[in-house]
Amino acid sequence: MELSEIEEIGVELLRRAVTRLPEDVKESLKRALSEEESEIGRTQLEAILKNVEMAEKSGKPMCQDTGVPLFFLRVGKEFPVGIEEIKSALVNSVRRGTKEIPLRPNVVDPMSRENTGDNSGRKMPYFDVEIVDGDSLEITFMPKGAGSENMSFLGMLSPSKGVNGIKEFVLEKVIEAGGKPCPPTIIGIGIGGTADLAMKLAKRSLLRPLNEDHNDERIRELEREIAEMVNSTGIGPMGLGGKFTCLGVRMDFASTHTATLPVAINFQCWAARRSYALIEKDGVRRVLP
Amino acid sequence: MSEFKLKTPLSEGDVDKLEVGDIVYLSGEIYTARDRAHKRAIELYESGEELPFDWNGAVIFHCGPVVIERNGNWEVVSAGPTTSSRMNDLEPKVIEYFGVRGIIGKGGMNGGTTEAMNKHKCVYFSITGGAGVLVAQAVKRVKGVYWEDLGMPEAVWVFSVEDLGPLVVTISKGRNYYLEVEKKVLSVKENLLKRWIK
Numbered sequence: 001m002e003l004s005e006i007e008e009i010g011v012e013l014l015r016r017a018v019t020r021l022p023e024d025v026k027e028s029l030k031r032a033l034s035e036e037e038s039e040i041g042r043t044q045l046e047a048i049l050k051n052v053e054m055a056e057k058s059g060k061p062m063c064q065d066t067g068v069p070l071f072f073l074r075v076g077k078e079f080p081v082g083i084e085e086i087k088s089a090l091v092n093s094v095r096r097g098t099k100e101i102p103l104r105p106n107v108v109d110p111m112s113r114e115n116t117g118d119n120s121g122r123k124m125p126y127f128d129v130e131i132v133d134g135d136s137l138e139i140t141f142m143p144k145g146a147g148s149e150n151m152s153f154l155g156m157l158s159p160s161k162g163v164n165g166i167k168e169f170v171l172e173k174v175i176e177a178g179g180k181p182c183p184p185t186i187i188g189i190g191i192g193g194t195a196d197l198a199m200k201l202a203k204r205s206l207l208r209p210l211n212e213d214h215n216d217e218r219i220r221e222l223e224r225e226i227a228e229m230v231n232s233t234g235i236g237p238m239g240l241g242g243k244f245t246c247l248g249v250r251m252d253f254a255s256t257h258t259a260t261l262p263v264a265i266n267f268q269c270w271a272a273r274r275s276y277a278l279i280e281k282d283g284v285r286r287v288l289p
Numbered sequence: 290m291s292e293f294k295l296k297t298p299l300s301e302g303d304v305d306k307l308e309v310g311d312i313v314y315l316s317g318e319i320y321t322a323r324d325r326a327h328k329r330a331i332e333l334y335e336s337g338e339e340l341p342f343d344w345n346g347a348v349i350f351h352c353g354p355v356v357i358e359r360n361g362n363w364e365v366v367s368a369g370p371t372t373s374s375r376m377n378d379l380e381p382k383v384i385e386y387f388g389v390r391g392i393i394g395k396g397g398m399n400g401g402t403t404e405a406m407n408k409h410k411c412v413y414f415s416i417t418g419g420a421g422v423l424v425a426q427a428v429k430r431v432k433g434v435y436w437e438d439l440g441m442p443e444a445v446w447v448f449s450v451e452d453l454g455p456l457v458v459t460i461s462k463g464r465n466y467y468l469e470v471e472k473k474v475l476s477v478k479e480n481l482l483k484r485w486i487k
Contacts, residue, residue: 047417054422063419064367164486182418229485241470271419
C-alpha cells in the first residue's frame with residue numbers, strides 16, 4: 001500500500017461524497033416523497049431528488065456548501081501504513097480535491113476569518129481515529145455543511161428529567177431549528193458520557209445508515225418515538241409545512257456520571273453526504289457510494 | 290395554488306397576481322446578492338451614487354455560488370440559496386431604494402421585510418435549500434459580475450436563467466407563509482408534549 005494510493009482514494013472519497021448520496025438516504029427521500037401529504041412539501045422533495053439525480057449525472061456537487069472535511073478512520077493494528085502518514089496523505093487529498101472537483105473553499109481562521117483557499121487548516125481536516133484489530137483501514141468521509149452544523153445543541157439535563165427530558169429537549173430544539181438545517185434532516189443524538197463525548201456520539205451516529213439498527217432495544221425504541229414526534233410538528237420539507245421534518249433519528253449513548261444527563265444534538269441536512277472505503281494491505285477492496 | 294412562468298424584470302402586474310403557495314418558473318436575468326452586496330448598494334445610494342446595474346423590477350437571489358472560469362467564460366458549478374434572514378435588516382431599504390420586485394432565498398424573512406415588500410410590491414420566492422445543481426442547470430449564461438473585490442460568494446453575479454424553479458411564493462401581499470407555519474407548529478407543541486412525554 002503506497003501513500004499515493006491513499007491520497008488518490010481520498011480524492012475519490014471527496015468526489016463521491018459531494019456528488020452522490022448514499023443509497024439509504026436516497027431511499028428515505030423517495031419514501032418521504034411517496035408519503036408526504038403537503039403539496040408544497042412534495043414540490044421540495046421532488047426538487048431535492050431531481051437535484052440529486054442531476055448531481056450524480058453531471059458529477060457536480062449536489063450542494064454549493066461542500067462543507068468542512070471530516071474523516072473517521074478505523075485503523076487496523078497491523079495495517080502497514082502509520083496513522084500520521086495516513087493523515088498527511090488525506091490532507092493532500094483535501095487540498096487537491098478542493099481544486100480538482102472543485103469544492104467551495106470553506107475553511108477559515110475562526111478569528112481573522114481568513115480563508116486558506118484549500119479547505120485545510122489548523123486541525124482541519126478533522127480526524128476521528130479508532131485503533132482496531134486486523135490489518136485493514138476503513139475511511140469514512142463526511143463533508144459537513146454549516147446550515148445544519150449551526151443547529152447543534154448541548155443540554156446538561158438534570159438526571160431526574162430522565163428519558164422524557166431527552167424527548168422534550170429534542171422537540172424544543174427541532175422547533176427552534178425549524179427550516180434552517182434544510183429538512184428533512186437526520187437528527188444525530190448522543191446521550192450520556194461527558195459534554196464533549198455526547199456531542200461526539202451525536203456526530204458519529206450520523207454515520208450509521210438509516211437502514212441499520214442500533215443493537216440496544218431501548219435506543220431503537222427511542223429513535224422511532226422521537227422520529228414520529230418530530231414528524232408530527234408540521235415543520236416539513238425545508239420548513240414549508242408537511243409531514244417529513246426528519247428522515248430518521250440516529251442515536252448512541254455512553255455511561256455517564258450519576259449526577260448528570262448530557263444530551264447532544266447534531267443535525268444533518270437532507271444532503272446527508274458520506275463516503276466509505278475499505279482498504280486492505282494489498283489494495284482497495286470497496287468504495288461506497 | 291397556481292403555476293406561472295414569468296420573465297424578469299418583473300412588473301407590478303406580475304407581482305399583483307402572485308399568491309402565497311403559487312409555483313413560479315423564472316426566466317431572464319437574476320442578480321446574486323448577500324450581506325455585503327446589500328450593504329454596499331445601500332451605502333452607494335445613500336451617498337448619492339449610482340449602482341453599476343439596474344435593479345428596477347429586478348429579482349435578487351440570496352446565493353454565494355461556486356463559479357469557475359473555463360476558456361475565458363464563467364461557469365456556474367453549484368448555486369443553491371443561502372439563509373435569507375441574514376439580510377433582514379438590509380432588505381427593506383434595498384426594496385425601497387431600487388424597486389426590486391422579487392427576492393429568491395431560503396428560510397424566509399421577518400415581519401419588517403414582509404411589510405416593506407407589501408408596501409413596495411415585491412414578493413419572496415423560496416427555492417429548495419441545497420439544490421445547487423438544479424439552479425446551476427437553469428443558468429444558461431453568466432452575463433457579468435460586479436464587485437468581485439467582495440470575493441466569489443459575496444460578489445454580484447448576473448445569471449441569465451431559463452425556467453428557474455420550482456420557486457414557491459412564500460411572502461406576498463402581507464402574508465408570510467413561514468410565520469404561518471411557525472405559528473401552527475407552536476400551537477401543536479403542547480399536544481405533542483402531552484402525547485409523547487407521559
